[in-house]
Amino acid sequence: VVDVLSVEQRRLNMSRIRSKNTKPEMVLRRSLHAAGYRFRLHRGDLPGKPDLAFPGRRKVIFVNGCFWHSHDCRWGSVTPTTNSEFWSAKRQATVERDARKRRELEALGWQALTVWECELKTPEEVVREVVAFLARAP
Ligand SMILES: [Zn+2]
Numbered sequence: 001v002v003d004v005l006s007v008e009q010r011r012l013n014m015s016r017i018r019s020k021n022t023k024p025e026m027v028l029r030r031s032l033h034a035a036g037y038r039f040r041l042h043r044g045d046l047p048g049k050p051d052l053a054f055p056g057r058r059k060v061i062f063v064n065g066c067f068w069h070s071h072d073c074r075w076g077s078v079t080p081t082t083n084s085e086f087w088s089a090k091r092q093a094t095v096e097r098d099a100r101k102r103r104e105l106e107a108l109g110w111q112a113l114t115v116w117e118c119e120l121k122t123p124e125e126v127v128r129e130v131v132a133f134l135a136r137a138p
Contacts, residue, residue: 024120025051025063030126037134046110048101057134060105062098062114070095075119111138 029052032039040053043060051062066075070091080087098114105112113133119126 002015002046023063024115024117027062027123028052028061028122028126029114032130033121034128035131037131047108048106048112050105050112053059054134058109058138059111059113059134061130061133062112062119064098064114064116066117067091068094069098069114069116071116071118073116075118109138 020126027043029039032052037054040055042049042051043053046053046060048060051063052061054060066073067078068091070076089106102112113130113135115126115130
């Protein structure tokens with residue numbers, strides 16, 4: 001058998017595959033799909049380009065990384081020791097943009113739910129929360 005990939009190349013490929021499959025958004029998408037829900041991904045015509053959109057219910061879900069979106073958890077409260085001002089300004093801008101996009105969505109009649117990366121360590125609980133959110137009357 002001729003191995004066409006170098007060891008290094010294979011290592012890169014494997015790391016890419018692994019990071020793709022463990023991505024929190026994928027965990028949620030797979031769970032909801034298995035539960036029978038159908039949705040649209042990253043709709044660019046909606047404010048904030050929500051990760052998941054349920055057009056019939058006018059509901060959207062954002063899957064946010066704890067660090068970038070400054071979640072109130074141990075991963076969200078990390079402050080990098082180098083360039084800390086740069087990072088805190090960048091993260092503050094993200095938090096403000098999130099709030100603005102959410103207001104824009106609500107003004108258009110859409111309801112939004114944020115799912116945090118850290119919560120997806122226990123996907124069953126998140127899926128229950130999402131199912132309740134989707135079932136709720138607008
Ligand atoms: Zn978190």
